[in-house]
Amino acid sequence: xxxxENIVGKGFDKRPENINKKGxxxxxxxxxxxxxxxxxxxxxxxxxxxEAYLTLLNLPISKLKEIxxxxxxxxxxxxxxxxxxxxxxxxxxxxDKLLDRAIGKAQQYIDHTSKGDKINIPPITWVDNGxxx
Numbered sequence: 001x002x003x004x005e006n007i008v009g010k011g012f013d014k015r016p017e018n019i020n021k022k023g024x025x026x027x028x029x030x031x032x033x034x035x036x037x038x039x040x041x042x043x044x045x046x047x048x049x050x051e052a053y054l055t056l057l058n059l060p061i062s063k064l065k066e067i068x069x070x071x072x073x074x075x076x077x078x079x080x081x082x083x084x085x086x087x088x089x090x091x092x093x094x095x096d097k098l099l100d101r102a103i104g105k106a107q108q109y110i111d112h113t114s115k116g117d118k119i120n121i122p123p124i125t126w127v128d129n130g131x132x133x
Contacts, residue, residue, distance in 0.1 A: 044078070049078070052078060052079065052082075053082070053098045054102050056079065056083065056086065056098065057095070057098055057099070057102075059083075064083040064086055064087055065087065067079050067080060068080055068083040068084040086098075
C-alpha cells in the first residue's frame, strides 16, 4: 500500500495529462500485423502453403532461377527462400523437406507386441489324412 503523502495531489482529477486515453500501447508484432492487414496482406493458410510447396516442386530450373533473384520483388519470401534452397548445395534435402511437409512422411510400421524379440512363425505343414477323391 502506498504512503498517502506520496499520492496526495497526484490523481487524474488534479493532473489530467497523466490519463492514458489510447490505452496500453500495442505490442510490436500485433501492430505490424494490423498494418499489413490494412494494406491488404493476409495470413497464409495451411492449404495455401502446401499448394505453394507442391507447385515449386513442379517448376523448371529456369523458373526457379527467376524466382530466387534478389532484385525480383514479384514473389513472396516463401517462394524465394525455397527456390534458393532447391537450387543450392543441399537441394535434395530441401526436396525431402518439401515432400514431408506437403504430402507427409512415409508410413513406418512399429512392432509394439513383441518388445523387440524376433517373432518365429512356424511353417505351415499339411497333414495328409489319406482322403482321395
